[in-house]
Amino acid sequence: MQTWKLKKNTRAKQQAKSKIGLRLAGILLLVTTLATAVYDFPMIWNRSADFVQAQTGWSAPRVEEAPYRLGLDLQGGTHLVYEADMAQIPEGERVDALQGVRDVIERRVNAFGVSEPVVQTTTTGGTYRVIVELAGVLDVGAAIQEIGETPILEFKVFGQGLNRELTAEEQAALDAKQSEDRALAQSVLEQAQRGDDLQWESINVLETSETQKAIADAIAQYGVRPGALVPSVIETPEGLNIVRYVGTTQTEEMLLSHILFCWEGKTGCQNGLPEIDATLQLQNATKEITVENFAEMAAKYSDDKSTPDGDLGWIKPGDTVPTFEAAALATPVGTISEAVLTEFGYHLIHKRESKPIAAYQVERVLVPLSDAYDVVADLSPWENTAL
The missing domain is CATH 1.20.5 (Single alpha-helices involved in coiled-coils or other helix-helix interfaces)
Structure with a gap:
């Protein structure tokens, strides 16, 4: 119970x-x-x-009322199409140039406060266009005036620097600025030695540049142990480096070949193919490609015309885009990778050889070092081109 x-x-x-x-x-x-x-x-x-x-008499809280935003199809507006004249621009640079024009127009549109504008690019059949949709803007003439009747994109390249010696006054000013920079770098080093919280940048040092070689030499010269600071500021072309040695890691240098399948809109692609055609070409080519005939198939199929047989040579970490590098590292020697998608298109990677290399893992704080551009009036590191 x-x-x-x-x-x-x-x-x-x-x-x-x-x-x-x-x-x-x-x-x-x-x-x-x-x-x-x-x-x-x-x-x-x-x-x-x-x-x-x-x-x-009781006051209840109110809720903010945001107006509904209607698109071009519901409230009307302005639809503009700009066609770019690419006659003076090399084919391999046209997609980037069009993107630059789009960015300029988008900044102009945002500046005069249009709600949710649409600015996009399209490339078809060798024609490069920028399409602008401005919902609620009914005066087409005013819209064109705001954006600019003919958007102009200027191309500049990094200049060659000052083509003369600095005057005594300019040199004195530069020396003073660089002394301030070095004093600042020394102060940062002292902060690091005290254990202050700094904004460290992590890098792997493979001695592939003058800066990396200088850092590696300093670590070896001072016999720096993992976790310790290099006891002096390292001056390189990049600036003044405060460096903490983290340790050594093993990576690999790889002898690679690749076959690229690109399509219209991908960086540097010039074949004019839509994505679906490039994908079908990849699928068909994969049935033919082997380790033995890879160079021959690269000459037949690859859209990378700078390497007719697909040979990229010896590649170190950091030499390629991260997605490509990760796929190459994961591919066993003597085999071909699956299709790898990057900003350039699909790649098939043939990993021919590999050898281990050691890399220093370091953290650094980089203090800029003043140069002639900081003391010479009207001197810019950028030069206009004829484009």
């Missing part, structure tokens, strides 16, 4: 808990529904709040 009563009491408690759970779920659902309704229809809540305040 007592066992039966115990089971009955237990069942009753479970039923009570179940009812409480259902009630709580119902209350939560009701609150969520009300909150959603208030968010979606704030004007109803605000009018109700005004009514309550008028009747009782």
Whole structure:
């Protein structure tokens, strides 16, 4: 009898808990529904709040009413199409040039406050266009005037620097600035030695540049142990380096070949193919390509015309885009990778050889070192081109 009563009491408690759970779920659902309704229809809540305040004097909180934003298809507006003249621009640079024009136009549109403008590019059949949609802007003439009747994209290259010796006054000014820079770098080094919190940049040093070689030489010269600071500021072409040696890691240098399948819109692609055609070409070519005939197939299929046989030579970490590098590292020697997608298109990678190399893992703080551009009036590191 007592066992039966115990089971009955237990069942009753479970039923009570179940009812409480259902009630709580119902209350939560009701609150969520009300909150959603208030968010979606704030004007109803605000009018109700005004009514309550008028009747009782109690001021209920109000909800901000944001107006609905209608697109070009609902409220009308202006649709502009600009066609770019690419006659003076090399084919391999045209996609980037068009993107630059798009960015300029987008900044101009954003500057005069159009709600949710659309600025996009399209390339078809050798024609390069920028399409601009301005919802709510009904005066086409005003829109053209705001954007500019003919957007002009100027191309500049990094200049060759000052083509003369600095004057005595300019040299004195540069020496003073560089002294300040070196004092600042020394101060940062002292902060690092005290253990202050700094904005460290992590890099792997493979001695592939003058800066990396200088850092590697300093670590070896001072016999720096992992976790310790290089005890002096390292001056390189990049600037003044405060360096902490983290440790040594093993990576690999790889002898690679590749076959590229690109399509219109991909960086540097010039074949004019749509993506679906390039993908079909990749699928068909994959059936033919082997390790033995890879160079021959590269000459037949690859869109990378700078390497007719696909040979990339010895590649170190950092020499290629990260996605390509990761795929190459994961591919066993003597095999061909699966198709790898990068900003250039699909790649098939043949990993021919590999050899281990050691890299220093370091963290650094880089303090810029002033140069002639900082002391010579009207001297810019950028030069206009004829494009």
